[in-house]
Amino acid sequence: MRFDEIDGALRQQPTWQPPPGFARRVARLARVEADSPFRLVDALTLIPYLLRDAVMDSAARLSGLGWMLRQYWLLLSQL
């Protein structure tokens, strides 16, 4: 295989596309984490995203969901 063919093959590796709503969800999560004192209304707005993750979930995503639920519980416990 020639070097230019290797370069071509490397460039055909896929790029990642964020899922719809990704940026808004992350921004909201960051704000919830940064807020002090914790604001219940912000935490509640995360519920649809958690449900969406739960619906779309597969075994591989459970750890991520578990992490989010843990964060959520920690935040709620500050109330």
Add this chain to the structure above:
Amino acid sequence: MADDERRLIDDCLAGDEDACTRLVDTHARMVGTVIWRAIGDHRMVEDLAQDTFLRVFHALPSFDRRAKLSTWIYTIAHRVAIDHLRKVGRWRQEAFVVSSDDESAAGIEDLPASPLASPDALFVRDEQVKLVRDALARLPDKYRLPVMYSAIDGLDYSTIAVMLGVTVGAVKTLVFRGKRLLKDEIADAF
């Protein structure tokens, strides 16, 4: 730094959720791609990209505005990916150090300033793509990551150098040496 970027950072620091969303929107594709190339597991990319941006927002107050925001964010993405590889026991090397073998690699001056493939090379067959992907997985991380990153559109050698914490010359050397090893790996597969 451009005024727009400065304003975006100020708005994010002031807690403006729309500004934070814009920042994530602007960089999410590249952050996810860097992570995907580094870890090779598509299923973990979304969680790690989210983790990257949470770290970005957490560290934003201490961001040095003389630096380029995108480079700083991609560096955090790279570190999140390395942390993940370390956590799952797949991190096989300790530093991107150029060895004497790498230094003696002849032909490095032929590398383009910006890594671009020739138009003909864009029409490689699917089996060649798979061959390269399999061979890449067998490369030491020291070479695999620079080679992977250099093939991402929009990542130049100077950005990769900051991400890896080495000089531009070292990145060129590691990419060149990595491609030679890749070529040897593929030849050995037959």
